[in-house]
Amino acid sequence: MEVRDTGRSAEKFARMAAAASPDYEAGVRQPRRDWAQATAAAESAYQQGVQAAVAKQRFSKGVAKAGTAKFQRGALEKGVARFGAGAAAAQQDWASGFEPYANALRSTQLPPRKARRDPSNLARVAAVVQAMIRTADGQTR
Numbered sequence: 001m002e003v004r005d006t007g008r009s010a011e012k013f014a015r016m017a018a019a020a021s022p023d024y025e026a027g028v029r030q031p032r033r034d035w036a037q038a039t040a041a042a043e044s045a046y047q048q049g050v051q052a053a054v055a056k057q058r059f060s061k062g063v064a065k066a067g068t069a070k071f072q073r074g075a076l077e078k079g080v081a082r083f084g085a086g087a088a089a090a091q092q093d094w095a096s097g098f099e100p101y102a103n104a105l106r107s108t109q110l111p112p113r114k115a116r117r118d119p120s121n122l123a124r125v126a127a128v129v130q131a132m133i134r135t136a137d138g139q140t141r
Contacts, residue, residue, distance in 0.1 A: 104135040
């Protein structure tokens with residue numbers, strides 16, 4: 001079987017993907033299927049895929065194959081330029097996502113602080129941990 005030169009194919013991939021930005025935007029704005037509904041309907045397939053990947057240790061194998069150098073190259077070449085804009089775009093989402101946790105922290109009554117290194121101070125940590133767990137689980141108290 002004949003296969004084109006990988007370098008030529010990679011160049012074409014990058015060129016065509018860059019030119020497809022308007023199509024990407026249009027697909028996000030007017031998808032064929034609602035993203036949330038389709039994603040929720042795929043829950044079983046997602047679970048099966050994750051379990052299969054865990055059983056075959058695909059995560060650790062993928063990390064080992066990529067290596068630190070590939071991670072750093074991608075993070076430096078793509079991530080640095082996108083980081084600030086992405087964080088700015090997520091400001092409101094971050095605020096609304098953190099608000100329940102901030103409210104839980106505000107309403108948490110901590111036991112009195114004891115002397116430094118007193119093991120009883122761990123009760124203060126436990127109170128915060130329990131408040132965060134309740135919030136993550138959707139419980140108010």
